[in-house]
Amino acid sequence: MQVLQGIAVSPGIAIGEALVVDTEGFILPQHRIAHSEVDAELARLDLAMEAVADDIGRDRESVAEQLGDEYAAIFSAHQQMMCDPHLRTRLEALIRENLCPPEVAVAKTLRGYARKFQQMDNAYLAERAHDLRDLEQRLLDYLMARQRPSLSKLTDPAIILAHDLTPSQTAKLDRHKVLGFVTEAGGEGGHTAILAKGLEIPAVVGVGQMLVNVVCGSHLIVDGDQGTVIIKPDAATLSSYQEKCEQHRSRSLRLQQLRDLPCETRDGTRIQLLANIEFPQEVPTCIERGAGGIGLYRTEFLYLGSDTEPTEETHYQAYREVLQAMQQRPVVIRTLDLGADKMGYASLVADEHNPFLGLRSIRLSLRNLDLFRTQLRAILRASPFGSARIMFPLVTTLLELRQAKLLLRETMEDLQDEGHSIPTDIPIGMMVEVPAAVMMIDHFLREVDFVSIGTNDLTQYTLAVDRSNKEVADLYHACDPAVIKLIDMTLKAARAANIPANVCGQMSGTPHLALLLLGLGLRGFSVPPAAIPEIKRICRSVTLDQCETVAAHVLEMESAREVDNYLQEQLRQLAPQTNT
Ligand code: PEP
Numbered sequence: 304m305q306v307l308q309g310i311a312v313s314p315g316i317a318i319g320e321a322l323v324v325d326t327e328g329f330i331l332p333q334h335r336i337a338h339s340e341v342d343a344e345l346a347r348l349d350l351a352m353e354a355v356a357d358d359i360g361r362d363r364e365s366v367a368e369q370l371g372d373e374y375a376a377i378f379s380a381h382q383q384m385m386c387d388p389h390l391r392t393r394l395e396a397l398i399r400e401n402l403c404p405p406e407v408a409v410a411k412t413l414r415g416y417a418r419k420f421q422q423m424d425n426a427y428l429a430e431r432a433h434d435l436r437d438l439e440q441r442l443l444d445y446l447m448a449r450q451r452p453s454l455s456k457l458t459d460p461a462i463i464l465a466h467d468l469t470p471s472q473t474a475k476l477d478r479h480k481v482l483g484f485v486t487e488a489g490g491e492g493g494h495t496a497i498l499a500k501g502l503e504i505p506a507v508v509g510v511g512q513m514l515v516n517v518v519c520g521s522h523l524i525v526d527g528d529q530g531t532v533i534i535k536p537d538a539a540t541l542s543s544y545q546e547k548c549e550q551h552r553s554r555s556l557r558l559q560q561l562r563d564l565p566c567e568t569r570d571g572t573r574i575q576l577l578a579n580i581e582f583p584q585e586v587p588t589c590i591e592r593g594a595g596g597i598g599l600y601r602t603e604f605l606y607l608g609s610d611t612e613p614t615e616e617t618h619y620q621a622y623r624e625v626l627q628a629m630q631q632r633p634v635v636i637r638t639l640d641l642g643a644d645k646m647g648y649a650s651l652v653a654d655e656h657n658p659f660l661g662l663r664s665i666r667l668s669l670r671n672l673d674l675f676r677t678q679l680r681a682i683l684r685a686s687p688f689g690s691a692r693i694m695f696p697l698v699t700t701l702l703e704l705r706q707a708k709l710l711l712r713e714t715m716e717d718l719q720d721e722g723h724s725i726p727t728d729i730p731i732g733m734m735v736e737v738p739a740a741v742m743m744i745d746h747f748l749r750e751v752d753f754v755s756i757g758t759n760d761l762t763q764y765t766l767a768v769d770r771s772n773k774e775v776a777d778l779y780h781a782c783d784p785a786v787i788k789l790i791d792m793t794l795k796a797a798r799a800a801n802i803p804a805n806v807c808g809q810m811s812g813t814p815h816l817a818l819l820l821l822g823l824g825l826r827g828f829s830v831p832p833a834a835i836p837e838i839k840r841i842c843r844s845v846t847l848d849q850c851e852t853v854a855a856h857v858l859e860m861e862s863a864r865e866v867d868n869y870l871q872e873q874l875r876q877l878a879p880q881t882n883t
């Protein structure tokens with residue numbers, strides 16, 4: 304049994320078999336081969352080994368020509384490894400005796416060797432681990448004919464293990480087959496983590512190097528509550544986790560009973576509880592959980608889930624589906640928040656050193672007016688089918704807001720000229736997720752109908768911490784006093800201007816932080832659908848007085864850790880969980 308610790312990003316427990324997607328995006332086969340297939344599989348392995356040896360030979364010659372024999376010697380070492388009879392014998396044993404497909408035999412053997420080299424004190428030998436990894440990739444390239452199967456078409460339920468999953472890979476995961484996922488890279492605020500929550504797949508990210516230690520089919524437990532991954536659990540651990548799964552199930556059944564009760568505090572103040580979605584398919588779950596509407600529809604996933612650029616019709620169909628299904632409940636459609644961090648099939652942006660400070664979001668839309676207009680046309684055309692609101696992301700300057708509103712007005716006029724009847728009173732709002740917007744909030748509030756605080760980005764930009772970088776994940780805290788002060792400023796200003804404000808960042812769906820937000824005066828939460836029942840339970844357990852006292856204490860604190868510990872304790876006291 305081996306226990307790894309990472310960052311818990313999507314709650315729940317998954318128990319199942321590992322499906323390893325290696326760093327190059329391959330999925331290794333899950334099955335065992337039949338006895339009758341052994342000879343054919345060995346022949347396939349030999350062909351791949353010969354082809355790789357030829358490739359290495361060609362690389363060696365070319366490097367020798369360009370850089371000299373000294374550099375070409377690296378490839379001689381690769382060739383020696385490839386032709387080493389021990390390697391062939393070991394691979395044959397795994398295929399013949401354990402009935403492993405050659406891909407698995409190669410991955411298992413070369414990763415095992417790489418691990419041993421890495422553990423050596425000798426720096427030169429430790430470096431050889433890279434060479435082994437390179438050989439493994441080359442062999443897999445041939446064995447798998449360079450095909451990278453799709454994660455959306457798995458045959459059996461599995462837990463995905465990968466170095467990293469891009470948001471677009473995550474978007475395509477088959478939620479019925481993927482029991483959970485674990486990545487070596489990634490951080491709490493990254494979009495992969497947000498998607499995992501949206502898809503309600505237990506997930507742990509940022510566990511560091513692990514792929515060398517796991518092969519396909521290994522038994523695993525993913526504890527998305529604690530951020531723990533247990534490889535090959537022993538019987539006692541397995542049974543204690545099976546029990547936890549049962550507790551999860553009965554807890555969610557209990558919470559379901561709150562569905563039709565109003566979301567209000569114990570002293571009767573109504574709280575608006577909305578849902579964040581990435582796909583129209585999430586709407587039935589939102590309704591089932593009792594969402595009062597959609598507070599954030601992240602439309603960029605229309606781009607990320609597809610291999611081609613969506614047309615106006617594709618946008619229109621998606622928005623219409625959500626608006627109709629929500630039946631006059633508010634639906635906040637956020638315009639594209641695409642950026643280098645979320646780009647899937649095609650980048651509209653050249654290389655950027657700092658994608659989060661680059662051409663993303665509203666900046667990208669204002670630079671690509673055709674793309675922006677296409678989306679605005681679709682939203683406006685769909686708007687008669689429900690109660691649509693439009694929200695612009697990452698607004699930093701008043702000029703950006705004014706340009707976006709101008710384009711919206713022009714698009715509306717174009718559609719009216721074409722004979723479409725479009726409601727003219729669609730509320731227009733903006734995300735407050737950059738400290739500059741908070742500093743200028745009084746001005747912004749004169750020009751919008753509502754604001755929504757994006758604490759994921761607000762935290763990143765306030766603390767100068769990349770939200771998806773595991774190396775600095777320990778510095779990323781939405782409950783840092785600096786972030787809390789900015790939220791407080793925004794809520795106070797919005798109240799004074801009588802403009803509705805909500806929080807749609809992950810913070811509002813985090814139970815102990817929700818307690819603080821209530822105390823700071825927040826009356827509108829937009830949370831992942833899975834978090835709705837728990838946030839409702841908390842609202843119904845507390846009075847505003849209690850929350851205001853908590854918030855007053857927090858505003859005096861000096862560190863994120865102090866705030867976090869205090870709020871966890873207050874949550875235990877004010878809204879204790881029952882296990883029955
Ligand atoms: C945020 O930044 O808090 C937010 C809700 O937007 P996203 O996570 O999509 O950037």
Ligand code: MG
Binds near residue numbers: 696736757759760
């Ligand atoms: Mg954001």
